[in-house]
Amino acid sequence: MSTNGGHGGTLAEKVLARASRLDSVVPGQIIEGHVDLAMMHEQGAQTVGPFHDMGATSVWDPDRVVIAIDHWVPASTEGAAVLHRILRKFAAEQNLTHFYDVGNHGICHQILAENGWVVPGDLAVGTDSHTNMLGASGAVAAGIGPTEMAAVLALGRLWLKVPPTIRINVKGNLGPGVTAKDLVLRILGDVKTTGATYKAVEYGGPTIEGLSMPERFTICNMTTEMGAKCGMVAPDQKTYDYLEKIAKHAMHPIQADKDAKYERVIDIDVDGMPPMIACPYSPDNVRPLTEVVHEHVKVDQAFLGSCTNARIEDLREGAALMRGHKVHAGVRFIVSPASTAIYNQCLKEGLIDVFTEAGAVFTNSSCSACFGGNMGILAPDEVCISSSNRNFPGRMGPKEARIYLVSPAAVVASAIKGEISDPREFGL
Amino acid sequence: MKDIIEGRVWVLGEDVDTDQIIGGKYLTIIDPEELKKHVFEIALPEFAKGAKRGDIVVAGINFGSGSSREHAPQALRAIGTGAVVADSFARIFYRNSINLGLPTVEAAGVRAIFEMGDPARIEMRAGRITNLRTGASVTFPPLPHHLLELLEVGGLVEKVRLELEARRGGAPA
Ligand code: SF4
Numbered sequence: 324m325s326t327n328g329g330h331g332g333t334l335a336e337k338v339l340a341r342a343s344r345l346d347s348v349v350p351g352q353i354i355e356g357h358v359d360l361a362m363m364h365e366q367g368a369q370t371v372g373p374f375h376d377m378g379a380t381s382v383w384d385p386d387r388v389v390i391a392i393d394h395w396v397p398a399s400t401e402g403a404a405v406l407h408r409i410l411r412k413f414a415a416e417q418n419l420t421h422f423y424d425v426g427n428h429g430i431c432h433q434i435l436a437e438n439g440w441v442v443p444g445d446l447a448v449g450t451d452s453h454t455n456m457l458g459a460s461g462a463v464a465a466g467i468g469p470t471e472m473a474a475v476l477a478l479g480r481l482w483l484k485v486p487p488t489i490r491i492n493v494k495g496n497l498g499p500g501v502t503a504k505d506l507v508l509r510i511l512g513d514v515k516t517t518g519a520t521y522k523a524v525e526y527g528g529p530t531i532e533g534l535s536m537p538e539r540f541t542i543c544n545m546t547t548e549m550g551a552k553c554g555m556v557a558p559d560q561k562t563y564d565y566l567e568k569i570a571k572h573a574m575h576p577i578q579a580d581k582d583a584k585y586e587r588v589i590d591i592d593v594d595g596m597p598p599m600i601a602c603p604y605s606p607d608n609v610r611p612l613t614e615v616v617h618e619h620v621k622v623d624q625a626f627l628g629s630c631t632n633a634r635i636e637d638l639r640e641g642a643a644l645m646r647g648h649k650v651h652a653g654v655r656f657i658v659s660p661a662s663t664a665i666y667n668q669c670l671k672e673g674l675i676d677v678f679t680e681a682g683a684v685f686t687n688s689s690c691s692a693c694f695g696g697n698m699g700i701l702a703p704d705e706v707c708i709s710s711s712n713r714n715f716p717g718r719m720g721p722k723e724a725r726i727y728l729v730s731p732a733a734v735v736a737s738a739i740k741g742e743i744s745d746p747r748e749f750g751l
Numbered sequence: 752m753k754d755i756i757e758g759r760v761w762v763l764g765e766d767v768d769t770d771q772i773i774g775g776k777y778l779t780i781i782d783p784e785e786l787k788k789h790v791f792e793i794a795l796p797e798f799a800k801g802a803k804r805g806d807i808v809v810a811g812i813n814f815g816s817g818s819s820r821e822h823a824p825q826a827l828r829a830i831g832t833g834a835v836v837a838d839s840f841a842r843i844f845y846r847n848s849i850n851l852g853l854p855t856v857e858a859a860g861v862r863a864i865f866e867m868g869d870p871a872r873i874e875m876r877a878g879r880i881t882n883l884r885t886g887a888s889v890t891f892p893p894l895p896h897h898l899l900e901l902l903e904v905g906g907l908v909e910k911v912r913l914e915l916e917a918r919r920g921g922a923p924a
Contacts, residue, residue: 353897369781369821377911395779402779452819452843468821468847474911482897516766517813521842550816550841605766694818696775715817717770717793 331580333488334555335523338463338577342446343483350487350586357480359462359572360440362389362449364431366469368406370450371413373473382417383479389440390414391423391431395697396689429662429688432456432630436540437664439566443558444575448475453630453712455547459539460566461558461577463523466547486521486552487586489514492528495594500747503538504632504710504730505612506530506591507545508599512609513589520550522586525579530593531556536565537634544631545712548606598745601728604716612733616745620727622708624701625650625738627731628659628686629693629711635665637710637731642674644735644749650682651741657699658683659691683738695719701726708737752854752902756873757883758807758833760865765811767794769844772815772823780822783829790826804831807871811837811862815844824848824855834873836861836880849898852906856880858891875899 332340332347340347343354363370367390382388390410395403407424414422423434431449434440435457441447443461448454450472457464467481475481491510497503514524524546531539539556546554556562558576566574598612627633627641638660650656658678660666666688669675678685692699693711701707701724709719714726729737732746739749771794773786780786791798808827814837815823824847827835834854838861848855856873858880864887865871872881876899881888893899904910 353895365778366820373908376908378915379911400779402781406779406781450819452817466819466843468819468824468843468850470821470850470907471846474850474907477911477915484895516816517839520813520839550813552842694775695770696778713770713817715768715770717774720776722771722793 330584331582333523333583333585334461334525334557334577334579335463335486335488335553337579338444338446339483339485341444341575341577342463348485350485352485354483354485355480356446356483358387358448358475359445360387360389360447361472361475362391362431362435362447362454363410363472364451365392365394365403365406366450367472368409369469370472370476371409373470374476377473377477379473379477382419382476385418385420388419388476389421389423389435390419391434392428393430394690394694396428396687397425399697427663429664430630430690432544433634433661437662439569439571442566442570442572442574443562444577448472448481452547453544455551455554456540456544456630458546458553458555459536459543461555461562463553463555465553484521486523488523488525489519490525490527490585490588491591492588493526493530493591493593494528495530495592497530497593498596500732500745501596501598502730502732503534503541505596505599506593507542508601508609508728509596510591511545511548511601511607512599514549515607516548516605517550519546522551524549524551524554526554526556532559535636536561537636540634541631545606548712598730598733598747600733600743601714603714603725603727606713606728612729612745615743620706620743622654622737622742623705624692624699624707625654625656625734626692626699626707626709626711627734628657628661628691630661631712632710632731633659633661633665635668638665638669638674639672641731641735642677644732644746645677645681648681648739650738654738654741656683656738657686657692659686660688662688692719708734708743710734752852752875754875756807756834756854756875758805758871759803760807760809760867760869760871761795761798761802762862762865762867763794763808763810766813766816767810768817769815769820769823770817773820773826778820778822783825786822786826787829790830799830802830802832805833806831807833807873808835809837809862809865809871812839814840816841819843821847821851824851824853828853836873838862849901850907852902854902856891858889860889864889
């Protein structure tokens with residue numbers, strides 16, 4: 324298509340050109356982007372005040388707004404109950420019918436993913452930083468704050484600075500017991516938590532093409548930890564097959580131009596790569612899991628959950644490993660599916676029994692222990708092994724508590740052995 | 752927004768993420784007056800009690816990384832922070848602050864020229880920050896026109912209010 328000063332556009336540039344109704348855009352340009360989908364979770368309660376203060380009376384397009392409560396579901400504190408109440412009232416007033424309330428709830432990003440709310444070519448925004456996950460559908464999906472969301476609800480658009488793009492090409496085969504989570508941790512170890520600040524990350528190459536949509540969601544999810552504005556995978560047949568029956572609006576299958584200009588290109592070969600682990604206190608403090616296993620780090624809590632890794636595929640894999648084993652004495656193993664639909668699927672497949680009979684607690688779907696504000700909070704000297712995405716000081720409560728980030732399989736292996744362990748020991 | 756901002760500085764480290772600015776357990780608090788009591792509880796516990804209106808927060812790289820919680824800049828604004836200056840910012844924090852009308856300045860090298868309690872002067876349009884005790888200064892590219900305009904009207908709420916009003920052709924409220 325059109326050229327940007329003599330070269331083509333990256334995936335992010337071309338999606339943002341569409342969103343701003345321009346032929347082409349260049350990095351650094353400030354644009355007004357038209358929003359295809361706006362998502363709010365509990366933080367959206369803080370959108371209501373500014374929305375009214377702006378003098379707005381109606382939402383630009385109620386059919387493009389999704390509300391999904393997830394951090395405290397059902398409400399675990401009075402404060403959370405009040406946030407939910409504010410959202411329910413606002414939704415009723417504004418005729419926002421796409422409200423995933425208690426009983427039909429799930430982690431907001433998973434709700435968007437499994438219901439086809441974000442499709443190729445979209446500009447999607449949400450009041451949560453991991454909205455990046457939805458870039459796996461070939462969209463620009465970014466987190467924004469609640470005041471900004473108020474402006475989006477009022478106008479249907481927002482200002483954006485067009486980001487430069489980092490292209491990450493991945494080739495090679497992931498070995499047994501090595502997952503998409505290990506790959507994204509490996510990338511974080513390189514790119515670091517500031518390496519993609521304000522930037523778009525475009526993942527490609529044969530390994531990425533070989534990943535399933537759930538695996539691509541995991542990769543794009545942790546692009547947030549690189550500081551990026553968005554993480555994306557170009558749409559292909561897998562994207563279309565995944566969305567075929569569920570897409571909520573028309574797809575715009577935009578591809579990067581062959582002569583797109585990238586700020587930086589990173590080439591990664593995953594042949595022979597071991598499982599990875601992010602050690603305290605940063606998601607980029609990444610080491611091969613095999614090294615850490617030798618240190619015999621005892622775990623107090625294991626968490627299989629969060630928007631990064633609590634999809635049905637993750638829970639199936641976890642259950643397969645769990646079968647025939649017990650949770651180690653002294654380990655609290657919390658399993659929290661990412662949505663009610665996944666919960667129900669686990670029930671059908673008999674996966675819940677596998678976990679609970681082994682001594683795990685299987686909770687309803689929510690953010691659960693991921694963020695230290697609801698349940699599964701740690702004591703200061705404790706260690707948690709987690710399939711989630713952040714391990715900053717204070718993430719699960721006290722600043723001293725230590726969180727290690729790994730794949731779902733490594734969480735289960737560690738829950739069984741009572742110390743940080745390699746899932747390949749279990750014959751994976 | 753004032754063109755010249757002066758105040759006493761509080762110096763923080765690098766990679767101060769939103770969990771360290773305002774912890775997950777406070778996220779159900781809506782009232783900024785309540786929120787401000789817990790600001791920097793992990794990163795700089797003396798701040799919430801000791802900060803005075805107009806004080807300036809100076810930090811290293813990647814300030815405000817992590818979650819999209821607007822509670823972080825809200826708490827800083829409620830406590831009366833005059834400006835937040837850092838070697839670099841995380842994206843959402845930066846947007847949230849500007850949208851709330853809290854002057855936010857990215858100036859590489861700024862943390863190295865300040866110690867706790869130093870008096871600072873920020874020249875927003877000229878793009879310079881000076882330590883008034885030592886005379887050391889760093890420059891920064893002034894904010895793009897679009898963002899200066901946002902700060903000038905007092906933040907995004909005001910900007911959209913004016914736009915909606917203009918659209919309706921109504922008289923200012
Ligand atoms: S699961 Fe964790 S990272 Fe994901 S939205 Fe919830 S709190 Fe945020």
